[in-house]
Amino acid sequence: MSKSSHSVELAYRMARDRYASVGVDTEVALERLASIPISIHCWQGDDVRGFETSSNALSGGIAVTGSHFGAARNADELRADLEVALNRIPGSHRINLHAIYGDFGDAKVDRDAIEFEHFRSWVDWARSQEVGLDFNPTCFSHPQSADGFTLSHANPSVRAFWIEHCIRTRSIASQIGAELGSAVVNNIWIPDGSKDLPANRLEPRLRLSDSLDQIFQSPHPESHLLDALECKLFGLGSEAYVVGSHEFYLGYAIKHQKLLCLDAGHFHPTESIADKISSVLMFVPRLLLHVSRPMRWDSDHVVLLDDPTLAIAHELVRCNALHRTHVGLDYFDASINRIAAWILGTRSILKALLIALLEPAEVRLAEERGDLTARLLWMEELKSLPWTHVWDKFCEVQNVPIGLEWWSDVQEYESDVLSQRR
Numbered sequence: 001m002s003k004s005s006h007s008v009e010l011a012y013r014m015a016r017d018r019y020a021s022v023g024v025d026t027e028v029a030l031e032r033l034a035s036i037p038i039s040i041h042c043w044q045g046d047d048v049r050g051f052e053t054s055s056n057a058l059s060g061g062i063a064v065t066g067s068h069f070g071a072a073r074n075a076d077e078l079r080a081d082l083e084v085a086l087n088r089i090p091g092s093h094r095i096n097l098h099a100i101y102g103d104f105g106d107a108k109v110d111r112d113a114i115e116f117e118h119f120r121s122w123v124d125w126a127r128s129q130e131v132g133l134d135f136n137p138t139c140f141s142h143p144q145s146a147d148g149f150t151l152s153h154a155n156p157s158v159r160a161f162w163i164e165h166c167i168r169t170r171s172i173a174s175q176i177g178a179e180l181g182s183a184v185v186n187n188i189w190i191p192d193g194s195k196d197l198p199a200n201r202l203e204p205r206l207r208l209s210d211s212l213d214q215i216f217q218s219p220h221p222e223s224h225l226l227d228a229l230e231c232k233l234f235g236l237g238s239e240a241y242v243v244g245s246h247e248f249y250l251g252y253a254i255k256h257q258k259l260l261c262l263d264a265g266h267f268h269p270t271e272s273i274a275d276k277i278s279s280v281l282m283f284v285p286r287l288l289l290h291v292s293r294p295m296r297w298d299s300d301h302v303v304l305l306d307d308p309t310l311a312i313a314h315e316l317v318r319c320n321a322l323h324r325t326h327v328g329l330d331y332f333d334a335s336i337n338r339i340a341a342w343i344l345g346t347r348s349i350l351k352a353l354l355i356a357l358l359e360p361a362e363v364r365l366a367e368e369r370g371d372l373t374a375r376l377l378w379m380e381e382l383k384s385l386p387w388t389h390v391w392d393k394f395c396e397v398q399n400v401p402i403g404l405e406w407w408s409d410v411q412e413y414e415s416d417v418l419s420q421r422r
C-alpha cells in the first residue's frame, strides 16, 4: 500500500466511525454511489457544434461563450477527449449524444436522413469504454429552424422535416439501446418560441402536440428506448413565449406516460427543480434531469458543489427517486479547458450525491417528531461531517485520481494534444 493510499485508508476509517456514530453506514453509501450512472453530455467537448459537413452556427436561443483552444473537431478527437475525462471520473457512466454528432465523414447527411450507421462507431466505442449512451434530436442550428420554430411550425413541410428527424432519432436510439443492452434516453428539446408577445399561444401548442403524437406513433421496447421531453421558460430570442413550456410538457408527459426532463436553468431563478422532483414523479414514470448552473439566466455554467446541486441530490435520495431518475448534465463553457469542465462538473454532482447518501437518519426523525430545531441543526451538521474522506476512498476504490491530482494529467494532454488544434 502506497503512503498516500495508506493515509486515505486511515482517514476513511476515522470517517467511517464518525458516520457510524450517527447511524450512517459509509460502505452502503459507497456501493449506492457506484451504482449511479451520470449521463455526461458530449457537447461540452466542442461547444455544441457537431460534425455535420455543412457546419451551422449555434442557434435556438442557447449560447456558448469563451475562446479556449482545443475544441474537438471530429468524432475521433471528441472520443479521445472523453476518454481522458472518463478515466478521471469515479464510477460507470453514460455519454449523451446529439444527432449532430454522427460520424458523417465527408458526406452531407441532412437531419431527415440520419441513420443508425452514422452512430455505429459511437456504439463500438461505448462498448470498448463500458459506457452507456443517451441521445437527442438536434432541432436547432439548422436552416429549417432559422425562424425559431420546428415541431410547432405553421408550415406543414417544415414541421414534417422535424417530425422525420425526431422519428429517426427514436429508431437510432432504440437500436443503440438494443446493441448496448441498456435503454437509451432520447430527449426532445425544441427552441420554438417568440421574442415578442404572440397573438396566438394556442395554435403552436396544438401543432406541437400533434407532431409529438406522430413522432411517438411507432412503438419501441422500453428496454431499448425511453422518450423524454424537456420544457423551458424562455431562451434568447424566445423571451415572450416558449411553445414547449413546463405546463405543456408536464401535461403531455403525464397523459402519455413519457419522461419529463427538468433542466436546472429552465425556470425562474427562484424556482428550484429539486422541489419539483417529488411532485413530478407521482405522475410520470421516470424523470430526466439536466443538471446545470444557471447564473442570472440559463447560462449553462459548469456544475459545482453548490446549494442548488446539493438540493437536487438530497431530494433524489430523500424521495427514493434515484431508480426512476436519469441524472444528466447540460452545460457548455468554452472559456476553460473543456475536459476539466467535464471532470469538474461530473465529480461535483457525484460529490453532492455522496453527501446526500451519507445523511444521518436524524434529519428525518427529528421532522417526524416535530422537532424542527433538531431538523435544522442536523441539516447544517451533515455538511461538516467528514464526507471528503469517504469521497477520497471512493476515488481510490474506483481507481481514479484523488483531489486535484487529475489536473496535471489534463494539463499535459492540453499541451501535447489540445494545443495542436489551434
Ligand code: RNT
Pocket: 043, 048, 062, 136, 189, 230, 232, 263, 290, 298, 330
Ligand atoms: C437548451 C436545453 C437543451 C440543450 C442541449 C444542447 O436550453 O437545455 O437541453 O442545452 O440539448
Ligand code: ZN
Pocket: 189, 230, 263, 290, 330
Ligand atoms: Zn437542457
